[in-house]
Amino acid sequence: MSDHMINHRGPEFFELITECTEKLKQVFMTENDLFILTSSGTGALEASIVNTLSPGDKVLAASAGSFGDRYADLLDAYGAEVTRITFEWGEPIDPDGIRQGLKDDPEIKAVIVTHNETSTGVTHDLQSIASVVKGEFGKLLLVDAVSSLGCVPLPVDGWDCDVVSTGSQKGFMIPPGLAFISFGRDAWEAQKEAAMPRFYFDLEEAKKYLDRGQTPWTPNLSAMYGLRAALENIMDEGMEGVFGRHASIGQFTRDGVRAMGLELLCADEARASNTVTAVKMPIHIDGEQMMEIMRTEENVVLAGGQGKLTGHIFRIGIWATLNEEHIQEVLDALGRVLPRVGF
């Protein structure tokens, strides 16, 4: 990431963006168009909405956590007519609920869903959801994969996901500052009529520039250098290796937490996330104090709960280059700190 700057309209950048885009498609397991945006993951989510929909379009938003809610808020901001189907935070989204929602209103044009809900530590059953949305109803499927892509299986073409958005700072193991979005055939069809206003996140413009190895606006070059290196690592390991590693460390984390007498927020082991583990805060424990001691004395930064889960859970992120030794250190630190706060 410390390489010197290059002309982003020149031949060196052409090579950089071409290599990154081709390898990203392998991680996304897609032949769809794929764009690198200079923004955080939320920028890609905005792109997924404004490039496919018009104000007034009916959209089904399935959510079981704060990131699912945020994606739906984005629809509201741009004037879509949103039907929200919500599930208990900590539980998986039920594909039957989506099926019912689509039956109830045939005018619904698209469904948005979060693959891995970072706020609750649940990986939703995207494969089943996609088979309902695309297979049964032929609706547009927009997926927030910020905390899943490059960690757990998400074969974009295999599951037929029209638009999939993610960020650089989780599965891709580099700092935040880039977002990636795949955009399929049905999405381009929708784009032709999509009347929501867009400029910075206009993917038609991005496609024109990508065809000549550029981005419309000045790109985050440093992060792209990091991305190139990260993608080489991922290609060397292979996607099956990446998924196996995350599955193994996810299991290790959950087993370790339960062995300490703690309870997971997600009771459904088959849907427990392999990228973030959400742990119920034991009652009578001051979570703020616990996390503060962990941070200042143990050098372990845990995340608290968001929204209505504030104070009720803490979360352990297990993305990217973390290994079992790191997680064991976290568990050992928890073993020292929790008794001090009354557990």
Place this chain on the structure above:
Amino acid sequence: MSDHMINHRGPEFFELITECTEKLKQVFMTENDLFILTSSGTGALEASIVNTLSPGDKVLAASAGSFGDRYADLLDAYGAEVTRITFEWGEPIDPDGIRQGLKDDPEIKAVIVTHNETSTGVTHDLQSIASVVKGEFGKLLLVDAVSSLGCVPLPVDGWDCDVVSTGSQKGFMIPPGLAFISFGRDAWEAQKEAAMPRFYFDLEEAKKYLDRGQTPWTPNLSAMYGLRAALENIMDEGMEGVFGRHASIGQFTRDGVRAMGLELLCADEARASNTVTAVKMPIHIDGEQMMEIMRTEENVVLAGGQGKLTGHIFRIGIWATLNEEHIQEVLDALGRVLPRVGF
């Protein structure tokens, strides 16, 4: 920029964003709100529009180059009713033209203008423009300062500029990936009624988060580490030092180019940019070939012309840490290469 990642909802980030924001205000010479966005400069320009205007609002867009045109395109994309006042590319925007435009249509709500037109090497007379727009007519003034801020004087409060946007990769001497925007009192007044849709670039949301030392979305942390270091350098040198250095190297570049028998695009020396020098391509010279030899044999990357200036000019960027020795190397290389292509 290689520092390890931190929790962007934690106390270390609070310190980072607070320090950067306070020092950015000193560079902007403003007490207005100031936001750090994870995007390129165009993202800040989009923020300037969508946070102040509604679809159908009448806006005067003054332009004399491709970046001025791009800013106006952004207004079109979001449904503003745009009156374009255009000036010859290579000439400064005439404040009288803006005065006439505002007289002609009292319903105009805002004026957009590019301070330094990178495509032509002209620094427009923003002080006079602001005195017309704000002083005489009391309209909202939105300024694209991507290639001027932190290089040439732009006292945001002194000139009463409501919204000023810039990027990280020019005056701030760090890689692209961050944008900065100042947002003043009249802009907040306009924001209350601004109905353009916004989410990623919603500054009301950004303000809520900034008040607790955060950003709404995951920020480009690496670039913020670089920004902190760059701002320390700028503070050490002082704004007068920064401006004096750019004025001196701008003059050095223009004198050197003219001494070679070349002609500048900007005939008005008082308005020639101190951050980019646009040089007329001598007739009968193959500019593509000349720039290719410069790049491959002399390791000097020049920029060509954009839009209707393609093939007619080449440009020398003189931002940031470049010194006279660097420019002398560019001039020496030009002295070797130009005769080879027939000059």
